[in-house]
Amino acid sequence: MDNRTLLKKCIDEFSKENLVNVFRRICPKYSYQEENYSHYLDKYAEKIKSLQKLGSAEDDEASRLLFFMGEIKGLYSSQTGKKMQYELAKEILKAENYDAGLFAFYDSAGNFRFSLVHALYSGKKRSFNNFRRYTYLVLKNTPNKTFLNQIGKSELSSMDKILEAFSIEAVSKDFYAGFQPKFEKIASVIRGDTALTEDARRNFALLFVIRIVFLGFIQKKGWMGGSKGFIQDLWKEYKESKDSGDSFYKEWLEPVFFTILNSPPGKKCLSDDTPFSEATKKILDSAPYLNGGIFTRNEDMDTKGRYIPDKEIEDFFEFLFQYNFTIEENSLYDEELELNPEFLGIIFEQLVNKENGAVYTPRTEVDLMCRLALAKWLEKNS
Incomplete structure (x- = not known):
């Protein structure tokens, strides 16, 4: 059974046995050892x-890794217990003097947050104050493509390889490799x-995507009548309607x-002749007003x-919605490894000539620049 098959089995039926099988497969140095860690939960109950420890590993460079499984109360949303899980992970790694930990926190429905938490280093010296977390939120009945791709092809035999498996850069590269030919x-x-x-073609395509x-x-925010699959449902409704002849863009999307x-x-x-069902009209009637310009009719392109x-729209939808969307932006010490709002900036930067100034600055870099500027100001004025 290969990595992806084991991961899919764990997604379909989350259990300690299936999770341990995943750990054994992806981490050659994994050593199973079960231990109850509920004594850490007083502040997090x-x-x-x-919370259970499920084992440990040590790579050739003496980096040490712990493996945990924990159950949360309630069901997962994107933010459920997120901060508390991070604080608990940091507390354990500090107390146990380990470099990193893999934590799988699951809910009663079998959804789980699969996180790497690791200590940051200054040269060869580990900081006991700064840790970083990278997370895949794995939900049943969603594609979980990023999680399957990145963890499925990984062998966590060293800290460098572990960090690569949880790298936002690797996730972005994987996404763009599939995105560019579609574009x-x-x-x-x-x-x-x-x-x-040619420029007009690319600009129109860019605006569409x-x-x-x-x-x-x-x-994903639930702002389309509570439907988190509105676009896919709209396409399905179109395919089941009597419309034909490549009319989806003009008659349905516009x-x-x-x-x-x-x-x-x-x-x-x-208008009275719109092709939407009554259920779709009800959703659209409650849709938000997005007046930032992105949905304003562009005189140069939309008139x-x-x-x-239809075929190219369908192909793009099939590609794009294989990925899980998350509405959480990354911070300096916490990254969600799914399609987040930063991808709009990444797409724009990749497709538009950087010589024209189209360079996206990630939130983490903005955060760092602000911190450095503030530190400099405080140094001069205190």
């Missing part, structure tokens, strides 16, 4: 029900305007973009009759 295909098939230049990715985050998301409450007036054929 409000959110965490139980290029969309740009090459745009129809409805015979005077298209950014709108769809942005809408993916909006539906009203969502320009009439619904670009109009304030009370002014979301769909020329341009559209994208």
Whole structure:
């Protein structure tokens, strides 16, 4: 049984046995040792029900790793017990004098947060105050593609390889490797305007994918009538309707973009001949007003009759929604390894010429610059 099969089994049926099998497969130096760690839970009993140590490992460079499984109270959302789990992990690693730990906190439905927490170093000296966490939130009935890809191909035989398996850079690279050919295909098939230049094609394709990715985050928030799969459901409704002839972009997406998301409450007036079902109209009527410009009709691109054929839209949807969306932005010491809002910046930077100033600055770097500037100011003024 290969890594991905073991991981899928753990997702489908989370249990101690399946988790230990995953640890054994992905970490060659793993040594099973079960121990009750509930004595650490006094401060965390409000959110965490139980905690067990499931083993340890030591690599060739003498970095030491602990393995844990814990059960939370209640069901997972993106924020459930997140901070408390992090604080507990740091406390254990400090007390046990270990370099890092793999923690799987699960809920009663079998969803789990799979996290690496590790100490930061200054040269060869470990800091007992600063730790960093990287997390995959693994939910049943979602694709969990990033988790399966990154952990599925990993062998955690050294701290460097462990960090690579939990690297946001690796996740971004993997995503973009699949994203770019989809984007290029969309740009090459745009129809409805015979005077298209290559730049115009790419700009129209870029605007389309950014709108769809942005809408993916909006539906993840539950702002599309509570539906977290609104776009996929809209596509399914279109496929089951009598519409045909590559009409999804013009007849279905444009009203969502320009009439619904670009109009304030009370002014979301769909025409009588819109093809949406009553259930979809009800969702659209409660959709948010996003007046930041992204869904404003662009005079240079959205008024020329341009559209994208159904096949390329379907291919892009199938690719994009294999990934889990998270609405949590990363901080300096805590990173979610899923599609987060930073990906909009990453996509834009990768696709647009950096010489024109399209360089995305991650939140962690902004945070560092602010800290350095504040420290300098305090040094001069105190």
